[in-house]
Amino acid sequence: MATNILIGLSGGPSVAINASLAGIMEAAVTSDRIGCIYGSRHGIQGVLHGDVISLEPYCTPRQLQILCQTPAMALGSCRRKLRQEDFPHIEAMFRQFGIGQFYYIGGNDSMDTVLQLDRYFKSRENGVQVIGVPKTIDNDLPITDHTPGFGSAAKYLYHTMSEIIRDSEIYPVKNVVIVEIMGRNSGWLTLAGGLSHFLGNPLPQIIALPETPFDEMDFVSRVCSLLETQNTVICAVSEGIRDKSGEYIGMSAKSGVVDNFGHTYLSGVGKYLEALVMNKIGCKVRSIELNVMQRCSSHLASKTDLEEAREIGRAAVQAGLEGKSGVTLTFQRVSNAPYRVEIGSTDVANIANLAKDVPEEWLDLENPAVQKEIADYLLPLMQGELSPIRDETGLPLYIQMQ
């Protein structure tokens, strides 16, 4: 007998998560063991509020392609940790819609929802399967070689940094550019921002990850010393850099700064380091926060990333049809040249609430062997250009799920 399935998205957006959604939908629609395909709006919150829609109108090849090229999260998202009283509501709602499989696409927090639901359903012996599909631009999930969404964000960072470098070098004056990059706890994205350097180019000269304690005075003297021999100094800096006591750089300023009206000023580490360079060195300085463009720039998506994201969605349905539950799909890299990954799965307890930092042996960023390893790891994930379906204005079409 065919079972109905429900899909939800959770956590932060990326340009690849909709491709994973599309992968689940296309595998489900072609299986005679799956009946209705439902989507929950705003993740688990939509399950609790009965905000569930049929995804079947979006399962045509054209709609699936448009879904894949749509940035952010077509079903919306939530950030919600399950409470004990939620479980019976979720179970009742699943019974009402005849849901036998629940697919949840998200990062380490969202995998906690998969873990808790799977445990609850197993204790109830109701046969409902729960399957996690990984997603985060931060690339900080354990077990899997990388996460869908990271490759596109990394490509955005590598290409945009290369353009910023050209932009910064045009005037014959001393100047410092500080580029603030996402990744509160891990430096994977900042490695991508520094890729040009690892490939043998001089710029960016300074690459600061959260994994390595940041010393402000060392930073100032490093910048000063670089400015003695060159006009332009570019710094790729993670938003999450901390001093050796573990305090976020600029935090004290952040909480203490108020303007004339008593408004608290909100500034990230980029603005803080900009002020530091201005006050300690006094040269031209600019900070650039790459902000949400890192996670929503579908116009610069990696084709490899989107294809893998779609494939891991299809593989999740395969795992569901094999009867698995309480698992998360993963990538294992088989080789770099030619690049090849295999998709597997792991117990979700190995991923939920856990994080993977940049490995310690990679923190020696000026070591040529490390630079080669970083480049070999990153480059295959960013390859390939999309040819999106466009509207009459030239903008790629985005899906509208009502």
Added chain:
Amino acid sequence: MATNILIGLSGGPSVAINASLAGIMEAAVTSDRIGCIYGSRHGIQGVLHGDVISLEPYCTPRQLQILCQTPAMALGSCRRKLRQEDFPHIEAMFRQFGIGQFYYIGGNDSMDTVLQLDRYFKSRENGVQVIGVPKTIDNDLPITDHTPGFGSAAKYLYHTMSEIIRDSEIYPVKNVVIVEIMGRNSGWLTLAGGLSHFLGNPLPQIIALPETPFDEMDFVSRVCSLLETQNTVICAVSEGIRDKSGEYIGMSAKSGVVDNFGHTYLSGVGKYLEALVMNKIGCKVRSIELNVMQRCSSHLASKTDLEEAREIGRAAVQAGLEGKSGVTLTFQRVSNAPYRVEIGSTDVANIANLAKDVPEEWLDLENPAVQKEIADYLLPLMQGELSPIRDETGLPLYIQMQ
């Protein structure tokens, strides 16, 4: 007898200025009336310092294509107003290199250099011609329908705003996003950031140009009222918005804010309005400064813009061969559908030091007739995708002029 030519770039960067440089080079290299092709590094500053290179190694079809796809300014730039004592130095340098024609690519300030040099050379009766080629992402030059570089910046803004809108709508919570857009004195780029609204979409709801006085309290109550019926409010705000007395919004805060260490904090109008919303409304709010990415994102360049930029470079050489001097090249739009422009020229005195604001009749931004005119004006300038030559990492190749 063949004459030698010199080319210089000046003012701020764009993704199209190198295409104009390429256009001049390719027209010059195929003319038997032009001898050597020189480039001056850092604009007129390179002329004064004798920092001049031969551009002939870069005149192959492949090098010209790579030049066109390179962001920023391949010969560097300067911001320098000519002084009286500069003229004899420039004249001597031109004599030394046998320069009979000087091509200068830049915005309204740079056209002052063209004007002054032309007047000086005419007074000296030395026969040296000076020709201006327009360039600015700001689109604020009079006479010409638009400026090379604007179409690509406008495309970046339209596409990126559309992605930011999707990114901002995923959570079911009230939130405000303020996107700060370049254009200190004119709102052309902010119109492009608001294009999605002019095309009939609800977001962005608020579009604030420098041409219209900005009232902070009106802004706060408009945002409040929008939040009553919708979750997400997006504001496309020019960096140059001013209050009715003409003072830049946020300036008083800007000059007054210091952190715990006595550092002056540097923040644009986006951060200022973010603090205003946070303090007056208290909902989730984010500001995004699109920063130099607006002017250097060659990965999202408009093919139309780059082709026109190259064409206007070729037309400049044609004007030079016709004996013109003291002129700037211009576009006249012949029709919108199909889009067609003709290239002409005007006395540089009609452009130098002058600016073109968004016309007053277009400031009624909620008027459907105005919205259609704005869209009809903007859309043709942003059309077409590039297929750049890439290196083995997938990054478009950039030219390196030694």
